[in-house]
Amino acid sequence: MTSILGIETSCDETAVSIVDDGRDVRCNLIATQFDRHAKYGGVVPEIASRAHIETLDGLIRKALEQTHRDYRQIDAIAVTQRPGLIGSLIIGVTAAKTLAWTWDVPLVGVNHVHAHATSAAIDLESDPWPAVGLVVSGGHTSLVHVRQYDDIELLGATTDDAAGEAFDKTASILELGYPGGPVIDRRAQNGDPSAIRFPRSMLHPESLDFSFSGLKTAVLYHVHGTGKTSGGLSKLTERDIDDICASFSAAVVDVLVKKTLLAVARTGVGTVVVGGGVAANSMLREGLSRECRARGLKLHLTPMAYCTDNAAMIAALGHQLLVRGCRGALDMAASANFGP
Numbered sequence: 001m002t003s004i005l006g007i008e009t010s011c012d013e014t015a016v017s018i019v020d021d022g023r024d025v026r027c028n029l030i031a032t033q034f035d036r037h038a039k040y041g042g043v044v045p046e047i048a049s050r051a052h053i054e055t056l057d058g059l060i061r062k063a064l065e066q067t068h069r070d071y072r073q074i075d076a077i078a079v080t081q082r083p084g085l086i087g088s089l090i091i092g093v094t095a096a097k098t099l100a101w102t103w104d105v106p107l108v109g110v111n112h113v114h115a116h117a118t119s120a121a122i123d124l125e126s127d128p129w130p131a132v133g134l135v136v137s138g139g140h141t142s143l144v145h146v147r148q149y150d151d152i153e154l155l156g157a158t159t160d161d162a163a164g165e166a167f168d169k170t171a172s173i174l175e176l177g178y179p180g181g182p183v184i185d186r187r188a189q190n191g192d193p194s195a196i197r198f199p200r201s202m203l204h205p206e207s208l209d210f211s212f213s214g215l216k217t218a219v220l221y222h223v224h225g226t227g228k229t230s231g232g233l234s235k236l237t238e239r240d241i242d243d244i245c246a247s248f249s250a251a252v253v254d255v256l257v258k259k260t261l262l263a264v265a266r267t268g269v270g271t272v273v274v275g276g277g278v279a280a281n282s283m284l285r286e287g288l289s290r291e292c293r294a295r296g297l298k299l300h301l302t303p304m305a306y307c308t309d310n311a312a313m314i315a316a317l318g319h320q321l322l323v324r325g326c327r328g329a330l331d332m333a334a335s336a337n338f339g340p
């Protein structure tokens with residue numbers, strides 16, 4: 001048996017997990033920093049880094065205690081190395097390097113988006129590759145071609161806002177609170193998705209990149225009037241808000257589904273996997289299920305516990321990379337960028 005300790009600190013969640021043999025998740029601890037950022041309306045990088053420093057050590061200790069493990073029963077350390085907030089990543093990478101050195105075990109650096117893209121495999125009995133991976137979260141919207149755990153190609157990404165960010169900003173326009181995805185999802189279920197025809201930005205018809213900032217502006221002008229940024233919200237009924245939530249969700253989901261199918265056609269694969277926080281969205285889950293079924297494609301949606309940022313996906317992918325010979329050196333650097 002191989003036990004991997006996974007560490008995730010790329011944004012505003014400190015997470016630690018212990019995974020045996022790449023699939024057996026023994027513990028999956030997540031400390032959110034939600035309260036520390038809420039009053040600023042978004043993640044403040046400096047506050048995030050400090051919170052990781054305060055929380056990480058205790059969380060690692062708790063993971064060992066919960067699994068009744070001694071550090072000598074940990075065979076390797078996997079850590080999110082990129083992409084993300086650089087200050088936050090440095091905390092996790094420094095902790096991982098320190099533990100790898102003192103415990104004398106191998107270290108592996110993991111790409112956070114690759115981990116989201118492969119997280120659907122954690123609960124599967126066998127690997128689903130090759131597959132197109134759709135990663136939709138608060139920070140990322142990417143399409144990747146997963147040929148194998150160590151052979152993942154980026155096919156397209158957002159050129160501006162991430163899908164989750166679009167949900168959060170729309171919720172903020174409608175004063176529905178943060179994070180916006182879950183509440184918009186709930187309100188959308190009572191609304192009419194065809195009530196308002198919001199724009200579907202495809203960029204170029206063949207492009208696998210995304211753009212959601214125009215949609216956010218369309219919602220803003222729909223609420224307040226063209227060219228205005230305030231004054232309109234009080235005129236809307238609860239029913240109007242439900243319709244905006246449903247119509248906005250339909251616009252996001254349409255683009256995500258169309259581009260995923262385009263990526264499938266381009267790569268010739270027969271399987272789609274979906275990860276990231278927005279993978280929890282009911283309209284997206286229904287839309288992808290319907291379209292994949294109609295085309296005879298296999299669809300694997302990541303289990304909810306591994307959709308939002310977590311370290312189980314880091315440890316699981318770390319295991320697969322270690323098995324394939326990947327090793328991080330003790331001078332491994334964190335990077336804010338997506339990388340090769």
Ligand code: KG4
Binds near residue numbers: 137139164278307
């Ligand atoms: O993966 P994640 O934790 O993102 C990053 O940290 O980058 O996902 C969080 C994002 C938020 O933007 C949240 O609004 C969105 O996922 N989200 C949803 C739903 N649940 C969470 N978006 C749409 N529908 C949902 N049900």
Ligand code: ZN
Binds near residue numbers: 112139276309
């Ligand atoms: Zn993420």
